Amino acid sequence: MTQLKLVSHALCPYVQRAAITLTEKQVSFERIVVDLGNKPEWFRALSPLGKVPLLVVDDAVLFESAAICDYLDETIAPRLHPADPIRRAQHRAWIEFASSLLNDIWGFYIASDAAGLERKTADIATKFQRLEDELANREGPYFSGADFSLVDAAFGPVFRYFDVFEQYIDPGFFDGKPNLQAWRRVLAARTSIREAVSPDYPKLLDIFLRNRGSYLSSLMKAAA
Ligand SMILES: N[C@@H](CCC(=O)N[C@@H](CS)C(=O)NCC(=O)O)C(=O)O
Structure with missing residues (x-):
């Protein structure tokens, strides 16, 4: 074994x-x-x-x-990547897109001033709009329809950050993006995604973000 x-x-x-x-x-x-x-x-x-x-x-x-x-x-079964090579390559590319979003999220929470935070907010909003447009041409509930894929595994952790961010700052990242909202909800409910972190994850992330010495940290401290 x-x-x-x-x-x-x-x-x-x-x-x-x-x-x-x-x-x-x-x-x-x-x-x-x-x-x-x-x-x-x-x-x-x-x-x-x-x-x-x-x-x-x-x-x-x-x-x-x-x-x-x-x-x-x-x-190990079941396959979470598509069998078709073109679709598999597209899925790998969207996973890379999720990594790029994670870099923007990092820039968002370490930005040292309001202008830096706004720049990263704009970068995230641009990528979310691109994703919304992509999802509009697809069948849900998952990225690739009825079956969960590795793209879903990459985006579940992306959306999880916003559960904590939104307690302190909400520039409307998901406003007017019904497909993105629906996908976020479905991923948050998936057992594998929920169990990928410990129950104290939101608290640990909150403490981590507060201690960055960033502009977001100062907003968090001012809020409570
Ligand atoms: N491209 C890598 C990124 C992994 C990554 O950035 N890990 C971070 C934590 S989320 C890390 O270990 N950072 C430690 C360091 O850079 O010193 C992957 O996909 O595995």
Whole structure:
């Protein structure tokens, strides 16, 4: 029996992609949490980029969430990538789009002033509009219709940030975007997505964001 260990961090959206994929495939795995602020030697030795997630498969170490999810998809049913090569390539590209959104979200929460926050708000809004337009041409409830895919696994962790952001600032990211709203709701209800983080995730994210020393941190502290 293959032993799977997911080297994790409580807040990492890329770790969540791997955890969601494992849960969708009903595979049991052990989670090992690493303090990224004080990386242990064994982790530095295993992780070529010093990043989570890592998936340890018996004696083999996999890094990069896309490589990990692809490996899991190729070896354990059900397939979460389309069989058709064109559609599979498109799905991989939309997963990359989710990563780019995560970079904008990072820029949003570390922006040091109101102007920086506004710039990142605009970047996120532009990408959300692009996504809304894409979803308008697709059948729901998931990205690719009735079946959950790895694109859904990538966007569940993206939308999760907004549950916390919206408690302090809501520039209307989802306003006038019914398809995006519906997709966000469906993903939030999916068991694999809910279980990809611990129950104290919202509190941990709140504390993390408050302690960034950013403009958003100051808004959060002013609110309570
Ligand atoms: N491209 C990587 C990104 C992973 C990533 O950025 N992980 C972050 C946490 S969310 C990390 O480990 N950062 C630690 C560091 O950069 O020192 C993937 O898809 O796995």
